[in-house]
Amino acid sequence: MPKSKKRNSRPAGGRQKTIQPFSDDDSSVETMSHCSSYSDTASFAEDGAEVDEEAAQEDFEFKLKGFIELTMDKSAKTRQAALEGLKSGLSSKILYDFIVERRITLTDSIERCLKKGKGEEQRVAxxxxxxxxxxxxxxxxxxxVFRTLAPVLKSIISDRSANMSARQACASYLGLCCFIATDDIEDLYMTMECMENLFTKQYHAEGGTDNASALHIQALLSWALLLTICHSSEVKKKIDMHIHKLPRLLSCDDVNMRIAAGETLALLFELAREADAEFYYEDLEPLTETLKALATDCNKHRAKVDRRKQRSVFRDVLRAVEVCNAVLH
Structure with missing residues (x-):
């Protein structure tokens, strides 16, 4: 895997005196206990055309600094609202200079909220x-950041007593963080192993839809994403391990699991074809029949929106598999 270009770390800014995140005349705030209102994305919009860009940016960063401080509050509601505010802010614009100066503080705050928080707080963190x-x-x-937070995220993912929505979020975001951040092949493979330990349980499931299947879906999607940046030898190993087992998931009751399995199968076929022009899948005919059935599903017992979504996805999956078949013949 090619090495990423490294940015030089910039020195952290000087420590400032204690601040109040918002002025008393801020119309969105009455007291600090109402900080849940701060996370409204609208609070990051410029107040009007008369406000110059520099002043708006200063106000924007001032609010973000307040949120960072509030992530250390004793109140879980306040911490969660502060996390929501930071999430809205970081989603709205690129803030590299601001973030890099506060990277360690932000990482520590997120780690603390993941460890100390429950449920929704962990999900937002x-x-x-x-x-x-x-x-x-x-x-x-x-x-x-990844190396600091990955162990905590993995711990939540593996904790059966943890809130299920938090586990799902951690599985999804751990995969994305690894995809973006890691330059270490061992970190990559260990993260994929964490995901495999989850979604392979679905191979032996009795069927049905439950909270666990939603977790397995997120794990499978994260695993598939990370497979795209693996070394070719590892890709071949993973294809051999999973390409004959994934079709079992096409009969799951959960439409999202069927779709995730189908998309992952299409990826495996594409990667296999790229790695080996002579790639052969002995069960191709029954697989294509299953995919055709899913691409034309008219089962009235399934929700109309689910059938429509499934048909759209599996037309593409079938096309990807049939392309592989055409190349081989």
């Missing part, structure tokens, strides 16, 4: 971890 890596881009800074 995981999303913020991903945004932090996106803001920093591929390089040394984001790799350090």
């Amino acid at each position: 995981a999303a913020l971890a991903c945004l932090l890596c996106c803001q920093l881009g591929s390089g040394m800074e984001s790799e350090e």
Whole structure:
């Protein structure tokens, strides 16, 4: 895997005196206990054309600094609202200079919220971890963020007593963080192994739809994403391991699992064809029949929107597999 270009770390800005994140006349705030209103994306919009860009940016960063401080609050509601505010801010514009100066503080805050928080707080903290890596881009800074937060994210993913929506979010965002940040092949393979330990359980599931299947879906999608940046030898190993098992998931009751399995199969066929022009899949005929059935599914017992989504996806999946078949013949 090619090495990423590294940015030089910039020195952190000088420590400022304690601040109040918003002035008393801010119309969106009455007291600090109402900080949940700060996370409204609209609070990051410019107040009007008369406000110059520099002043608007200063106000924007001032609010973000306040959110960073509030992530250390004793109140779970306040921490969660602060995380939401940071999430909205980091989603709205590129803030590399601001972020790189506060990278360590932000990483520590996210780690603390992941460890101390529950449920929704963990979910938002995981999303913020991903945004932090996106803001920093591929390089040394984001790799350090990943190495700090990955063990905590993996711990939540593996914790059966943890909130299921938090586990799903951690599985999704851990994969994205790894894709963006890691330049270490061992980190990559260990993250993929974490995902495999989850979604392979679905190979032996009885069927049905439950919260666990939603977690397995996120793990499978993250695994598939990371497979695209693996060394060719590892790709071949993973194809051999999973290409004959994934079709089992096409009969799951959960439409999202069927779709995730279909998309992953299409990826495996494409990668296999790129790696070996002589690639042969002995069960191609029954697989294409299954894919055709899913691409034309008219089962009235399934929701209309699910059938429409499934047919659209599996037409593409079938096309990808048939292209492979045409190349081989």
